[in-house]
Amino acid sequence: MSALPPALRVFERGWLSANNVLCIDDETGDTALVDSGYLTHAAQTEALVAAALDGRPLRRLINTHLHSDHCGGNAALQARWQPQTSIPAAEAVAVAAWDDGLLSFQATGQQCRRFTFDALLHDGDRLRLGGIDWQVVAAPGHDPHAVMLFAPVPRILISGDALWENGFGVIFPELDGESGFAEQAAVLARIDALDARTVIPGHGRVFDDVAGAIARARGRLAHLRGDPLRNATHAVKVLVKFKLLEQQSMPRAALLAWMRGTSLMQRIQARFMPDTPLEAVFDQTLRGLAGVGALTLDGDAVHNRD
The missing domain is CATH 1.10.10 (Arc Repressor Mutant, subunit A)
Known part of the structure; x- marks a missing residue:
């Protein structure tokens, strides 16, 4: 397993809450968290982040996508630290209006407290987190508006739910008759082209057998595409x-x-x-x-x- 840079700390959370990635730049004092977990784990998320920050404020909060297990802790973190919050650009209208018809929380029977945002993430944007340069990479498929973060120099990918060690998240667009399988295939091809050395997934452990994970994901996708009822079930x-x-x-x-x-x-x-x-x-x-x-x-x- 490739070691992560000291500036990155991953809180592996399980399945109710997505993993959280804390980025600390000791040189500038900048701190950022990628994804905040589920609402019912918000106090735990806050405690984990506070302990790791050791008295420093959380300055930025970034969401790879706005499913409840990735953004359910946003409101609690905003209440404590008022971090600048960045969300995928295509979600801006839905979050600004807190539109239940556009957001997924009510439709999936899940919980999320209302939160705000300050900045938007577009494909190709560049960020500096933990003293490392990152690129924003669009990742439609599981969620049409999702993004990933890729750091070319250490070749680290924060993949959200676009790639796990064994699969990826439910292809939700296909459940409503919209295209999602093709987009997931394209995302896997894009991940392959990035040539990442290490992946920090939205769920599960950090892994470095990226080629193996992509191959398994492609096999899983082919199985689902063979009969869309499989994805629905x-x-x-x-x-x-x-x-x-x-x-x-x-x-x-x-x-x-x-x-x-x-x-x-x-x-x-x-x-x-x-x-x-x-x-x-x-x-x-x-x-x-x-x-x-x-x-x-x-x-x-x-x-x-x-």
Whole structure:
């Protein structure tokens, strides 16, 4: 495993909260955090950052994309330090108006406190974080507005959910009949061309077998493209698992009610499973997750299992 520069510190968080990357430039005193985790972990995020900063303020906050597990801590960090906050440029209108129809939080049945922004990230922009020069790289696919950060000299890529060690995030645009598979393929090609030595993913450990990760991601993408129902079924499982990560345990009826009230779930069922009642989709999802050890069923209760 390639060692990261001392200026970079990665807080590996799991799946409810995305990884956080803290960048400290001792020469200038600049400090920046990339991605802030989920709302229910905001106090933990704040504590981790404060401990690492050791009395210094957090001056900048950057989001690779605006899914709740990447920006849910923004409001808490802004309340404490008032960092200059940068978001992908295409999200500016939605965040300024806090438009539930454009933002993903309500549609996915997830939480995020309202936050503000000060600057926008465009493909090709250049940043200096932790005394290192970075390029902003557009990364549509998982999220049409997502970006990555690439540092050419140490060849480090902060990939968000565009590339993990074993896969990538749900291709959400395809769930609403929009193009996403082609964009994800193009992003993987772009990552390949960057020739990164080390990847800091949105979830999971830092890794340096970049070629292997790209190959695995391409195989996964080919599998999903072969039958879009696979992406839809996977998305339902991911959203249910995320809810259980958030709540840890729920009555079966309450979890079903949440699923019925989540508009993205309704759209997935209508588009990909029109002949299957939502309750049947719910039952199939629980059985599938239980079968791989992701949850346990105990009478009328559903419990998360890590």
